[in-house]
Amino acid sequence: MESQAFQKIYTKLTNITKATVSLNAQDVGYDEMAIVDGRMAQVVKIIGDEVVLQIFSGTEGIPTNAEVTFLGKSPEIMVSEQLAGRFFNAYGDPIDGGPKVEGETREIGGPSVNPVRREQPSDLIATGIAGIDLNNSLVSGQKIPFFADPDQPYNQVMASVALRAKADKIILGGMGLTNDDYLYFKNVFDNAGALDRIVSFVNTTDNPPVERLLVPDMALTTAEYFAVDKNESVLVLLTDMTLFADALSIVSNRMDQIPSKDSMPGSLYSDLARIYEKAVQFPTGGSITIVAVTTLSGGDITHAIPDNTGYITEGQLFLRRDTDIGKVIVDPFRSLSRLKQLVIGKQTREDHPQVMNAAIRLYADAASARTKLENGFDLTDYDERTLEFAKEYSDQLLAIDVNVDIDKMLDIAWELLAKYFKRTEVGIKKEMADKYWKGE
Numbered sequence: 001m002e003s004q005a006f007q008k009i010y011t012k013l014t015n016i017t018k019a020t021v022s023l024n025a026q027d028v029g030y031d032e033m034a035i036v037d038g039r040m041a042q043v044v045k046i047i048g049d050e051v052v053l054q055i056f057s058g059t060e061g062i063p064t065n066a067e068v069t070f071l072g073k074s075p076e077i078m079v080s081e082q083l084a085g086r087f088f089n090a091y092g093d094p095i096d097g098g099p100k101v102e103g104e105t106r107e108i109g110g111p112s113v114n115p116v117r118r119e120q121p122s123d124l125i126a127t128g129i130a131g132i133d134l135n136n137s138l139v140s141g142q143k144i145p146f147f148a149d150p151d152q153p154y155n156q157v158m159a160s161v162a163l164r165a166k167a168d169k170i171i172l173g174g175m176g177l178t179n180d181d182y183l184y185f186k187n188v189f190d191n192a193g194a195l196d197r198i199v200s201f202v203n204t205t206d207n208p209p210v211e212r213l214l215v216p217d218m219a220l221t222t223a224e225y226f227a228v229d230k231n232e233s234v235l236v237l238l239t240d241m242t243l244f245a246d247a248l249s250i251v252s253n254r255m256d257q258i259p260s261k262d263s264m265p266g267s268l269y270s271d272l273a274r275i276y277e278k279a280v281q282f283p284t285g286g287s288i289t290i291v292a293v294t295t296l297s298g299g300d301i302t303h304a305i306p307d308n309t310g311y312i313t314e315g316q317l318f319l320r321r322d323t324d325i326g327k328v329i330v331d332p333f334r335s336l337s338r339l340k341q342l343v344i345g346k347q348t349r350e351d352h353p354q355v356m357n358a359a360i361r362l363y364a365d366a367a368s369a370r371t372k373l374e375n376g377f378d379l380t381d382y383d384e385r386t387l388e389f390a391k392e393y394s395d396q397l398l399a400i401d402v403n404v405d406i407d408k409m410l411d412i413a414w415e416l417l418a419k420y421f422k423r424t425e426v427g428i429k430k431e432m433a434d435k436y437w438k439g440e
Helices: 154-164 179-191 209-229 241-254 268-276 304-312 352-374 381-398 406-420 430-436
Strands: 020-024 033-036 039-047 050-055 068-070 076-079 104-107 143-148 169-177 198-204 233-239 287-295 315-322 327-330
Touching: 033 050, 076 209, 104 209, 143 154, 143 304, 154 169, 154 179, 154 233, 154 287, 169 179, 169 209, 169 241, 179 198, 198 209, 209 233, 209 241, 209 268, 209 287, 233 241, 241 268, 241 287, 241 304, 268 287, 268 304, 287 304, 304 315, 327 381, 352 381, 352 406, 381 406
Parallel strands: 143 287, 143 315, 169 198, 169 233, 233 287
Antiparallel strands: 020 050, 033 039, 033 068, 039 050, 076 104, 315 327
């Protein structure tokens, strides 16, 4: 981040904590960037003339007479078409060896869109992942997270969504990525020839954790440029929001703030909502859709991070390993897209709602049959058939490695229904069954 001429320099710190420094200064604004002893910092509190600066890389080694230079501006990013295909750090600086981006400078972290300028989400975003498109269809302008255990391949799922989603631009915000994950994203995008529509902001485990707090705002400011200025459909992928919240907790604890549930700051709900509420469908055609990852600690969805996320977002996509097929699936029982009814059967084939409901009901019957088996009860012929159906349904439609279009998904579902059940057992309207049934 470049500095400006004639900046006022302060050389007396009044307090130093693990994450912040304090000093007396005038004419300083909230969120303003500064350089403290050569390290990037940001104003997080102002009380009278006392200013508290958050040091992104920590305060270790900073003396009380360190030079403090205020830059007179909040964090910024340069936006233009040159962003496409590039990788940047949390400050918006290139990390891919390419040149600096030229364009218009915009402050990050602005307010969400006025409700008057919003339109009801209405356009399907196909991902090619059957567990999403078939049972939990995404809609432009929606905000929805993946809930996953830390050992599940959620970053591979995000990369697949980025490559398959029918969107004009994909913005990736990676927080706390390992170097392997960073290189994985970079190689996958490059090898697929999709870099021309993907912009990536990356904070790795080698970078200071507090820098993660800048990544969502960088990604969303870029998304707003393409959605508002270019009227494009933009899909924002944020991974991992749990590490973002952990960074909030680090700052909060080091500032001696009283923690809330699970050692999270009391402002957690507002901090998450400020990000997710950037999802929007504009009347002019542009849109911002947010798909995030929230990793779970021991599968605990009652933890403060997933709990608050669930109140803000419009559903969730729950990843689970299916032991019967040895693959990770999108769990149809714990997943929900609250806006799917706006597009299924309207922008997809007419039989979509009927097939979706029938298949999930039969999958639930299989779960009941499995419980009977585990408790030593005899299984009926119908129970046996539901168990076989559930295995193939998981393998061919729920697994995250399935990559087919929605019409093909529906055709596969019809074939599985006809293979294991009679028309009278599936509960689908007669006119739909007459038109699409694959059996005798």
